[in-house]
Amino acid sequence: MTANQAVRIGAEPSALTRRLILGIIGAIFLIPVIAMIEFTFRNGLAGDYTTSHWTGLFSEDSARTYRGLYEAIENSLVLAAVTVGIVLVLLLPTMVLVHMQFPRLKRTLEFICIIPITVPAIVLVVGLAPVYSVVVQVLGGSTWTLAFAYGITVLPYAYRAIQGNLDAIPVKTLSEAASTLGAGWLRVLWTILLPNLRRGVLAASFISIAVVLGEFTIASLLNRRNLQTALLQVSQSDPWVAVIFALAALALAFILLLIIGRLGSATPSRRKS
Amino acid sequence: MSLATAPAPEQDGVELTARHHPRVALVKPSNRRRRLAYAGLTPFAAYVLIFLALPTILAVVTGFFSDDGSLTLDNVTGLFTPxxxxxxxxxxxxxxxxxxxxxxxxxxxxxxxxxxKVGGLLRTIIESAASVLAQFGGVMLAFAFIATIGVQGLITVVLRDTFGVDIYADGVWLYQVPGLILPYVYFQVPLMVITFLPALTALRPQWAEASATLGGTRFAYWRYIAAPVLAPAFLGSLLLLFANAFSSFATAAALISQGSQIVPLQIRAALVSETVLGRENMAGALALGMIVVMVVVMWAYSVLQSRTSRWQK
Structure with missing residues (x-):
C-alpha cells in the first residue's frame, strides 16, 4: 500500500494534518524552554534585558560564587561514571551469563530489573536511609557511594537497552562458533560478544548518565549534594544561573539521547543488509 | 595477548571436548563449570539484595514499628486519618x-x-525529544514553569500586559497541587509517545485495506478495527502514566515548599522532620501505602501489556 492510499482510506494522517498536530503541540512544548532562555537574559525585575548572567559565568569571582555548584557538578559526573561502571561490571555480565547459560532465569532477571519502576525512588529512599548509615561506616561518607542507589534506579532503562541488543544478535551461534574454534569463555565474552553488543551497551550507558544527571529525590532526602540539589539551592540566591545550568543539562541530555536514537535506528538497517 | 588466551586448567578439558563434540560439550557443561557460572551470578544478586530488596523491605517494615522499636499498627492505621x-x-x-x-x-x-519513516530524521528527533522530556521531571522542570507561568513568567506577563488576562486573579496556584498539572503533563505526554507509539505503528495496513475494500469508511476503520485493537495498549499506557505521576517527587518538591499536599511530599515531611516524634516510622507506613497502589497499577499494566503484545508480532 502506498502512502497516498493509506492517507485516502484514513489509516494515516495527511501531510497537512500531521504538520498541524506536530506543529501546534511542538510549539506549545517549546514555550517553557523559550521562557527559560528569555529568563536568563532578564535584568532582575527591571523589565529590560542583559547578558550579564551569561558573561558572569566566566568572570573572576564566579569561580568563588559558584564553587558549590561546580563541586556538585563534579559530584554528579563522578556519580554518573560510577553508575555506568556498575551497569557494565554488574548488570552486563549477568545478563550475558543468563542469556547463554540460564535461559530459564531470564524472566526472573527481567522481573528484578523492572522492580524499580514499581518501587519508585521516593519509596526506596525510606529504606535506603538505614542502609546508607551502614554504607557510610564501611565506605565513608563521600558522595560517590550514592551511585549504588543510582545503579538500582537505572536498572529498568539499562536492562531494556542491553536486552534489545542481546535479542537482536545470534548469541548462541556466535559463542558456539567461537568455542568450536577454541575460544575460552572470557575470550568469547570480550572479543566476540562485547563488540556485537556495543550499541546496547552505549545506549545503556548514555541513558544511565541522563538519569543520574537528573536525579534529585535520593540525593535530596539523603542530604547529599549533586547537580539537582545544588541547582535548587543556587536558585534561591541566583535563579538566573540555576536556569542557565538547567538549560545546559537539558541540552546535554538531548544530545545523549539523540545519539541513542541514531544508534537504535542504525541497528535494523545494518542487520538487513 | 590477553588473559583470555591463557586457559585455566579446568577449561582445557572442556575446550578439547568442544573441539571434537562441540554440541555435547555445550549442552552438558561439567558440573564444575556450571558451579562457576552460578558463582558468576552472585555479585549482581548480592548487589540487588543489598540495594533493592533490603531497602524495599526496610521501607515497608519500619511502618510496623513504633519509635522505641516495638511492633505497632499505629502508623498503618494512621494512613486512614482524614x-x-x-x-x-x-x-x-x-x-x-x-x-x-x-x-x-x-x-x-x-x-x-x-x-x-522508521529511523527517519523527524522520527528520531521526536523520539529523542520524547525521551529527554520524559526524563525532564524534577527541579529543572519546576524552573521552566516558574519562568513560564510564574508570577513574572513569560506567559503570565504576556497574557496580563497584552491580553489583559490575569491567570492569578484568584491567587497564585502554581505552588499548589493544581499548579503541578501543567508541569506533570509536560513529562506525561512524552512518556505516552514512547510507550504508545509501538502499539500504534503495529496497526497493519492490510486491516485498513480490508476495511476500505469492504466499503468501510475512515470512521468505521478507526471505530471498529483500530480502536478495539489499540484499547489495551492505550489503557496500559494510561496506567503507566498514572504510576509515573503518582511516584514523581522532584517537581513537586521544588515547586511546593509549604505543606505536604501529595503523598511523596508527606514522605519528605516524615523523613526530614526531627521535631515531631514517631514521624520516621510514618514514612514507612506511607511507603507501604504507595507500594500497594503501585503494585496494583503495575499489575494491571502488565496484564494489559500481555494483551497488547498479541497484536505486535
Missing part, C-alpha cells in the same frame, strides 16, 4: 488528571507520526 487520606486523594486526582491529558495528547502525536 489528613493522610486527603493526601492520597490529591495524589490520585493529580495523577489521574495529568495521565488522562498526557495520554490523549500523546496519542494524538503518535497518530500524527503514523506513516513517517
Amino acid at each position: 489528613t493522610i487520606l486527603a493526601t492520597f486523594g490529591s495524589s490520585f486526582w493529580l495523577s489521574g488528571v495529568s495521565a488522562v491529558i498526557g495520554a490523549v495528547v500523546g496519542a494524538l502525536i503518535c497518530y500524527a507520526m503514523l506513516g513517517t
Whole structure:
C-alpha cells in the first residue's frame, strides 16, 4: 500500500494534518524552554534585558560564587561514571551469563530489573536511609557511594537497552562458533560478544548518565549534594544561573539521547543488509 | 595477548571436548563449570539484595514499628486519618488528571507520526525529544514553569500586559497541587509517545485495506478495527502514566515548599522532620501505602501489556 492510499482510506494522517498536530503541540512544548532562555537574559525585575548572567559565568569571582555548584557538578559526573561502571561490571555480565547459560532465569532477571519502576525512588529512599548509615561506616561518607542507589534506579532503562541488543544478535551461534574454534569463555565474552553488543551497551550507558544527571529525590532526602540539589539551592540566591545550568543539562541530555536514537535506528538497517 | 588466551586448567578439558563434540560439550557443561557460572551470578544478586530488596523491605517494615522499636499498627492505621487520606486523594486526582491529558495528547502525536519513516530524521528527533522530556521531571522542570507561568513568567506577563488576562486573579496556584498539572503533563505526554507509539505503528495496513475494500469508511476503520485493537495498549499506557505521576517527587518538591499536599511530599515531611516524634516510622507506613497502589497499577499494566503484545508480532 502506498502512502497516498493509506492517507485516502484514513489509516494515516495527511501531510497537512500531521504538520498541524506536530506543529501546534511542538510549539506549545517549546514555550517553557523559550521562557527559560528569555529568563536568563532578564535584568532582575527591571523589565529590560542583559547578558550579564551569561558573561558572569566566566568572570573572576564566579569561580568563588559558584564553587558549590561546580563541586556538585563534579559530584554528579563522578556519580554518573560510577553508575555506568556498575551497569557494565554488574548488570552486563549477568545478563550475558543468563542469556547463554540460564535461559530459564531470564524472566526472573527481567522481573528484578523492572522492580524499580514499581518501587519508585521516593519509596526506596525510606529504606535506603538505614542502609546508607551502614554504607557510610564501611565506605565513608563521600558522595560517590550514592551511585549504588543510582545503579538500582537505572536498572529498568539499562536492562531494556542491553536486552534489545542481546535479542537482536545470534548469541548462541556466535559463542558456539567461537568455542568450536577454541575460544575460552572470557575470550568469547570480550572479543566476540562485547563488540556485537556495543550499541546496547552505549545506549545503556548514555541513558544511565541522563538519569543520574537528573536525579534529585535520593540525593535530596539523603542530604547529599549533586547537580539537582545544588541547582535548587543556587536558585534561591541566583535563579538566573540555576536556569542557565538547567538549560545546559537539558541540552546535554538531548544530545545523549539523540545519539541513542541514531544508534537504535542504525541497528535494523545494518542487520538487513 | 590477553588473559583470555591463557586457559585455566579446568577449561582445557572442556575446550578439547568442544573441539571434537562441540554440541555435547555445550549442552552438558561439567558440573564444575556450571558451579562457576552460578558463582558468576552472585555479585549482581548480592548487589540487588543489598540495594533493592533490603531497602524495599526496610521501607515497608519500619511502618510496623513504633519509635522505641516495638511492633505497632499505629502508623498503618494512621494512613486512614482524614489528613493522610486527603493526601492520597490529591495524589490520585493529580495523577489521574495529568495521565488522562498526557495520554490523549500523546496519542494524538503518535497518530500524527503514523506513516513517517522508521529511523527517519523527524522520527528520531521526536523520539529523542520524547525521551529527554520524559526524563525532564524534577527541579529543572519546576524552573521552566516558574519562568513560564510564574508570577513574572513569560506567559503570565504576556497574557496580563497584552491580553489583559490575569491567570492569578484568584491567587497564585502554581505552588499548589493544581499548579503541578501543567508541569506533570509536560513529562506525561512524552512518556505516552514512547510507550504508545509501538502499539500504534503495529496497526497493519492490510486491516485498513480490508476495511476500505469492504466499503468501510475512515470512521468505521478507526471505530471498529483500530480502536478495539489499540484499547489495551492505550489503557496500559494510561496506567503507566498514572504510576509515573503518582511516584514523581522532584517537581513537586521544588515547586511546593509549604505543606505536604501529595503523598511523596508527606514522605519528605516524615523523613526530614526531627521535631515531631514517631514521624520516621510514618514514612514507612506511607511507603507501604504507595507500594500497594503501585503494585496494583503495575499489575494491571502488565496484564494489559500481555494483551497488547498479541497484536505486535
